[in-house]
Amino acid sequence: MARPLIQMALDSLDFNQTVALADQVAPYVDIFEIGTPCIKYNGINLVKELRQRYPDKLLLVDLKTMDAGEYEAGAFYAAGADICTVLGVSGLATIAGVIKAAKKHGAETQIDLINVADKADCARESVKLGAQIVGIHTGLDAQAAGHTPFTDLNDIARLGLNVRISVAGGIKQATVQQVVEAGANIIVVGAAIYGAPSPAEAAREIRELVDAAAA
Numbered sequence: 001m002a003r004p005l006i007q008m009a010l011d012s013l014d015f016n017q018t019v020a021l022a023d024q025v026a027p028y029v030d031i032f033e034i035g036t037p038c039i040k041y042n043g044i045n046l047v048k049e050l051r052q053r054y055p056d057k058l059l060l061v062d063l064k065t066m067d068a069g070e071y072e073a074g075a076f077y078a079a080g081a082d083i084c085t086v087l088g089v090s091g092l093a094t095i096a097g098v099i100k101a102a103k104k105h106g107a108e109t110q111i112d113l114i115n116v117a118d119k120a121d122c123a124r125e126s127v128k129l130g131a132q133i134v135g136i137h138t139g140l141d142a143q144a145a146g147h148t149p150f151t152d153l154n155d156i157a158r159l160g161l162n163v164r165i166s167v168a169g170g171i172k173q174a175t176v177q178q179v180v181e182a183g184a185n186i187i188v189v190g191a192a193i194y195g196a197p198s199p200a201e202a203a204r205e206i207r208e209l210v211d212a213a214a215a
């Protein structure tokens with residue numbers, strides 16, 4: 001099995017804390033995600049800062065774009081994003097716009113299936129449009145209501161689409177093995193790392209668990 005990537009969700013609103021957390025976990029993660037609240041609060045300068053500080057890391061900007069796909073995402077790809085997210089519920093025209101902007105910059109697009117009613121259909125259509133990643137995502141509010149991403153992950157993985165699968169939604173040490181075995185290519189972790197007494201130690205543990213599960 002190809003080594004799954006670990007994506008660190010940087011969900012603080014504070015610019016300096018975000019950069020400091022990135023510094024702590026950098027040895028153990030592959031992708032820095034600038035989370036949606038964080039990018040809204042801090043804007044494009046944080047993309048530029050992390051791009052300059054970490055030229056060799058993948059940088060995902062969790063725009064969750066809903067409209068004006070090419071226009072909105074274009075600026076973030078130009079600032080150094082390797083991946084931007086667009087909502088599956090936005091519809092195919094917006095998804096196509098983000099994919100067009102990504103192609104212009106040799107970058108990638110992730111379709112976030114959060115709250116999409118027919119996730120299989122959205123994933124299939126997104127792949128036809130040229131998306132490289134689909135995101136199975138149980139958001140923070142849905143997690144608080146007791147939901148998890150595991151059933152949706154299994155359902156999408158079973159389709160065998162030519163696309164990488166990202167999974168997010170409360171993933172922690174105890175569930176890493178399960179999501180790797182289900183076929184996730186990108187494991188997104190936020191609170192289990194930034195909420196730990198030592199984020200670096202938590203990130204190291206997750207790295208070991210992901211690698212062991214994929215071996």
Ligand SMILES: O=C([C@H](O)CO)[C@H](O)[C@H](O)COP(=O)(O)O
Nearest residue numbers: 009036139169170171189190191
């Ligand atoms: O995308 C996220 C959320 O919707 C806020 O933007 C989180 O970054 C994602 O859920 C990962 O965080 P955890 O669920 O805390 O692991």
